[in-house]
Structures are given as structure tokens and as C-alpha cells.
Amino acid sequence: MSGHNTSNGIAWRFVSDPDQLREAVAPLLRESIIGLDTETYWDRTTNRQHVALVQIAAPTGDVLVADVLATGVEPLRALIESPEVKMVAHNARFDEGVLRGEGVRTAGLIDTLRMSRMALTLASHSLASVAEHLLGLPVDKTLQNSNWRRRPLTRSQIEYAALDARVVLQVYDELRLLLAEQGRLEVALNASEIVPGEEGKSRKKRTAAAAPEILLTPEEKRVVLRLKKWRLERAMAQRVPAYMICSDRTLEHLARARPVTLAALATIYGLGESKIRNFGEELLKALLDASE
Numbered sequence: 001m002s003g004h005n006t007s008n009g010i011a012w013r014f015v016s017d018p019d020q021l022r023e024a025v026a027p028l029l030r031e032s033i034i035g036l037d038t039e040t041y042w043d044r045t046t047n048r049q050h051v052a053l054v055q056i057a058a059p060t061g062d063v064l065v066a067d068v069l070a071t072g073v074e075p076l077r078a079l080i081e082s083p084e085v086k087m088v089a090h091n092a093r094f095d096e097g098v099l100r101g102e103g104v105r106t107a108g109l110i111d112t113l114r115m116s117r118m119a120l121t122l123a124s125h126s127l128a129s130v131a132e133h134l135l136g137l138p139v140d141k142t143l144q145n146s147n148w149r150r151r152p153l154t155r156s157q158i159e160y161a162a163l164d165a166r167v168v169l170q171v172y173d174e175l176r177l178l179l180a181e182q183g184r185l186e187v188a189l190n191a192s193e194i195v196p197g198e199e200g201k202s203r204k205k206r207t208a209a210a211a212p213e214i215l216l217t218p219e220e221k222r223v224v225l226r227l228k229k230w231r232l233e234r235a236m237a238q239r240v241p242a243y244m245i246c247s248d249r250t251l252e253h254l255a256r257a258r259p260v261t262l263a264a265l266a267t268i269y270g271l272g273e274s275k276i277r278n279f280g281e282e283l284l285k286a287l288l289d290a291s292e
Contacts, residue, residue, distance in 0.1 A: 012162035014153075016067040021075040024064050028079055031058045035169030036080075036087040036109070038095045039161050041149040042236060049098050049236075052148035054080075055165035063162040069149070073102045083107040088172040090127040090164075092194045094239050105196050112168055114192035115175040118184065131167050134174040139167060145237060216252060223255040224248075226290035234279065245279075246270055254287055 015021045028034060035057035040049045054076055056064040066076060079085060080099060085107075089095045092111035099106060116125045120133065128139040143160040179185040216224065228242075228251060235242040250270035259265050262280045266273075271280075 010159065010163050010166050011062045012065050012158060013062040014065045014067065014158050016070040018071045018075050021066055021071045024066075025056075025075060025079050028056060028058055028064070029082060029085065031085055033086045033088065033169070033172075034058050034079075035165045035167075035172070036089045036092075036095060037161065037164040037168060038098055039148040040098050041147070048101060051098050051102050053161050054099075055161050057162075057165035057169050059169065063165050065158055065162050067151075067153075068102075069151070073099070073104050077104055080104050081107055086110060088112055088168055090130075090168050090171070091239055093241070096194050096196065097241070100196065106194070108196075109194040110172065110189065111192045111194050112171050112175060115172070115179065115188050118188045118191065119175050119178045119182065127164065127168065127171070130171055135167070135170055137167065137170075139163065144239075216255060220252075220255040223287075223290045224251045227251045227254060227286060230283075230286040230290070234282075246275065246283075254283075255290075258287065258291060260284065260288075 013024065015024055035055075037055040038051050039053040039055075041052050042048075043050050051068050051073065054066045054068055054073075056066070056076075056079070068076070073080075080087070081104060087106065087108075088110045090112045092109040092113070096106050096109055112127075112130070113125055116122070116130045120130070122129055122133060126141075128141050131137045131139050140160070143157055146157055148157070175188075176185060179188045228248075231242050231245045231251065235245050238245075247270050250268060253269045257264070257268060259268060262276055262284070265271050265276050265280050265283065
């Protein structure tokens with residue numbers, strides 16, 4: 001199925017047949033760079049994110065929207081694992097992680113989120129914010145958390161998915177120009193590359209430097225489990241790893257101290273001013289609910 005979104009000029013092709021997907025991927029292997037995005041869903045039986053769609057945008061032509069629930073990831077492997085094709089994604093660590101969970105290891109992604117943080121001073125570095133700042137293009141994210149597992153997908157869902165892959169490539173081009181003007185392009189590209197296995201190494205470092213273990217009562221442990229559910233839901237909404245919301249140690253301190261004000265949150269391990277400003281009220285409510 002193919003389509004064209006007249007509101008933003010994005011042409012796309014939706015593929016749900018494995019053989020057709022292989023044919024569609026073959027010419028992309030000759031590209032030097034592509035935009036990449038994924039849409040995912042949470043599976044309670046496996047307790048992790050699974051990939052529902054993979055969107056691929058070459059500099060020209062239709063955006064390929066692959067229904068991997070129907071095709072599997074194998075038809076995409078040659079492209080995603082190719083060291084010859086550079087891929088760019090926004091918050092690329094998320095995409096690398098979910099693809100790795102499906103058994104596909106990226107040869108290296110460039111993260112436009114990292115590039116944006118080096119090039120721009122913005123209140124938010126979400127793809128929507130960066131695209132609006134650089135391109136004057138409003139990106140409607142209301143469909144981000146829709147049900148990507150349900151079939152058939154709506155036309156609006158497919159158009160939304162295709163748009164992100166195209167936009168991230170345009171954002172990448174603009175960020176390259178800015179960073180080149182600033183004389184920092186090479187440094188930024190090196191810093192923005194997502195190397196497979198990078199996250200595991202950093203987690204080991206964090207574990208080694210962790211604070212002493214807190215001994216919790218059974219009731220406090222139950223509170224921590226409930227807070228972890230809140231943390232996971234927020235992480236899914238933001239498409240970031242759970243530890244970027246707050247660490248396990250922070251949840252343990254919350255369960256022990258039970259703060260009830262924003263000022264009291266400032267005394268909790270791992271909660272800085274920006275986190276309290278961004279979700280302090282929500283966290284206090286989650287803690288209150290978890291304590292009931």
C-alpha cells in the first residue's frame with residue numbers, strides 16, 4: 001500500500017509482505033545515509049518493548065514503512081547491519097536497543113538528539129521541538145503512544161510513522177550545517193555515534209559507583225515496585241530507558257523518606273532541579289498512590 005500526505009508532502013510505501021520488503025530494501029543498500037525510526041509496543045508476557053514498525057527514509061523517494069509484525073526483521077537485517085549505510089535516528093539509543101532485542105545489531109547509528117544538544121540551546125530537544133526550531137515544521141506527536149500492535153493500522157498512523165523518518169534526516173542535514181559553522185562537526189559526529197554495547201558498559205560503570213545498599217522493609221519494597229511501574233510508563237511515553245527517569249536507588253530513597261512536597265524531593269538521592277521541575281508533582285502523586 002502506498003500513499004501521499006498532502007499536508008506535509010511525505011510520500012510513503014507500507015509493506016507487509018516479506019518478499020516485497022526484501023525487494024524494497026535492496027536499492028537502499030546503495031544509499032550512503034538513511035533516516036531510521038521505529039514504533040513499538042509493550043508486551044507484558046515478555047516484559048519488554050517489541051518492534052511493530054520500522055520506518056526508513058532515503059534522501060529521495062518514498063519512505064518505507066515496514067510492518068515487521070507481518071514480515072519479521074530478517075528482510076531488514078542486511079540494511080540495518082550494513083557498515084556501509086549510515087543511519088540517523090532521534091534518541092537513537094532507544095531504536096538500537098529495541099532492534100537489538102529483536103536480534104538485529106546496528107552497525108552504528110548517529111543520534112540527532114546528541115547532535116542537537118551540542119548545536120542548540122533549547123528548552124526541549126525532542127524531535128518535535130528540534131524540527132519546529134530548525135525547519136519551521138510542527139510535528140504532531142499525538143499518535144506516538146497509539147496502539148501499534150493492532151491491525152489494521154489507520155492511514156493516520158502510517159503517515160505519522162513515515163513523517164518521523166523523513167524529518168529526522170532533514171534535521172540531521174540542518175544540524176550538520178550548524179555544527180560545521182561552529183567548527184564542531186567532526187567532534188559532534190563522533191560523540192553522537194551509538195556504538196552497540198555502549199549502554200551495557202556505561203551501566204557497569206554506574207553500578208560500580210553506586211551508593212551503599214538501602215535495607216528496606218517489606219512494605220517499602222512494595223512501594224518501590226509500584227514506583228517502578230510509574231517509572232516504566234513515563235519512560236515509555238518519553239521513549240527513553242527507565243534509568244533516565246530515575247535510578248532504582250532514587251526509588252528506594254523515596255520509599256524510605258516519603259517526601260510530600262517539592263522542596264522535600266530536593267533532598268532525595270538522584271533528584272536534581274530539572275527532574276523536580278519536569279515531573280516532581282507527578283512523582284509525588286505516584287508516591288502517594290504507591291503508599292496506599
